[in-house]
Amino acid sequence: MPDENLIIKAVLDELQKVIIGKKDVLEKILMAILAGGHILIDDIPGVGKTTISIAFAKVLGLAQKRLQFTPDILPSDITGFSMYDRNRNEFCYVEGAAMTNILLADEINRTSPRTQSALLEVMEEGSVTVDSVTRSVPKPFIVIATQNPAGSIGTQELPESQVDRFLIRISIGYPEVEEEIAILKGIRENPLNNIKSILNAEELLALQQKTKxxxxxxxxxxxxxxxxxxxxxxxxxxxxxxxxxxxxxxxxxxxxxxxxxxxxxxxxxxxxxxxxxxxxxxxxxxxxxxxxxxxxxxxxxxxxxxxxxxxxxx
Structure with missing residues (x-):
């Protein structure tokens, strides 16, 4: 599979311009995406969970939305909702955060269990239901969720049924001294500005099909x-x-x-x-x-x- 090899190598090389010294983590996330699964990144604040998620969306050329989970986030923020349109004299669907390719669910365990459970249908079925109408989300659809360790202030443990929906659960961990020095030297500019898209949605779907x-x-x-x-x-x-x-x-x-x-x-x-x-x-x-x-x-x-x-x- 020479063509696929070159593409995958190019994706990893581009990601490593942003994430220093975490090749194993990047590989596992890319594997999960190739397998069409969802990823849960479980670690302390400040080690690059959100940066990794945004970098993957950019390098894979996918539409992405970020939802910062807080106690006041509602299920409708994920699924969307119906709003009355005066001009059309009817209720119209307003898209939620799930209508994208990569949904970055940031600090998922800071929101209420009711909102956490709203992710279940979309993660498992690839669709959302609003007012008895079911709508498919775009393909590919991947949830990259981050959470702080259980016991952190304001966190609520994810139920087993929802954790089981994630294909993998990983931690990033602290960088080595040399890696942290490289990070400190690069803080003058946002590294996300210097990476490019290697794939697009159609090409990723083809890679996912070959993986199967x-x-x-x-x-x-x-x-x-x-x-x-x-x-x-x-x-x-x-x-x-x-x-x-x-x-x-x-x-x-x-x-x-x-x-x-x-x-x-x-x-x-x-x-x-x-x-x-x-x-x-x-x-x-x-x-x-x-x-x-x-x-x-x-x-x-x-x-x-x-x-x-x-x-x-x-």
Missing amino acids: QIYVDDSIYEYIAKLAKATRQSPAVMLGISPRGSIAAIRMTQARAMLYGRNYARPDDVVAVLKPVLQHRLIMDNRASFERNSLDKVFAEIVQTVPLPKITEH
């Missing part, structure tokens, strides 16, 4: 299914991986193969995506939490119980 066609060996399907079963049977886990989580793992595995220029998936693709895809879908048992077992530790122990598949490269 990546070959996945039966042994990889079996591995994901056994891993999901292991999470459901673990005494440290109250709620294991659902079939939606298993599907997400396969989609991200295909996307990683696409990112690295292969038309088939390998076991190392699975290993690389397991944590951002599956970990946020696990709910730990209260006893395990009381015994100070971290989710990282529990997940790592479960993964070790299921042997990796061995496949012959095509």
Whole structure:
């Protein structure tokens, strides 16, 4: 896939003009977009969550809207609403923030549960319903949501049903000293002004379609299914991986193969995506939490119980 390789490399190169030293994070977000999924960026304020989201919209050549979630944001701000038009003597639909390609849902856990739940239909179905009329959102449609860690002032924990709608959940983390020096030296101008669009909506849709066609060996399907079963049977886990989580793992595995220029998936693709895809879908048992077992530790122990598949490269 030489043409796709060059395009994907150009996208990453352009993004790295804005985001310094976080290539792994950029790759995982791009994989999720190639897989047609939504992204949840969970981290402290000031590490570049919003900048990353805006950079992706610009480099991918997509329409984007940003909605800063606060306690007074209403569901209609997302879905849109009907307003009476005097001249036409009828109610007309006014678009909400969801009518775009990339919706940046900034600090999603600062708003009310009612507003958070308004994202569910649009994230899952790709449509909004206002006054019993259902309207499709533009394609592609991707939600990049950011949230501050639970316990921060003014935050409300996202319900499991909504967290499960995100294909991946990642953290950015602090930069290294050298990376932070480079960031400080570049503060004289906004780096977002110096990047260009590499793709457009139609080209991204074509890449997403090719990602779906990546070959996945039966042994990889079996591995994901056994891993999901292991999470459901673990005494440290109250709620294991659902079939939606298993599907997400396969989609991200295909996307990683696409990112690295292969038309088939390998076991190392699975290993690389397991944590951002599956970990946020696990709910730990209260006893395990009381015994100070971290989710990282529990997940790592479960993964070790299921042997990796061995496949012959095509």
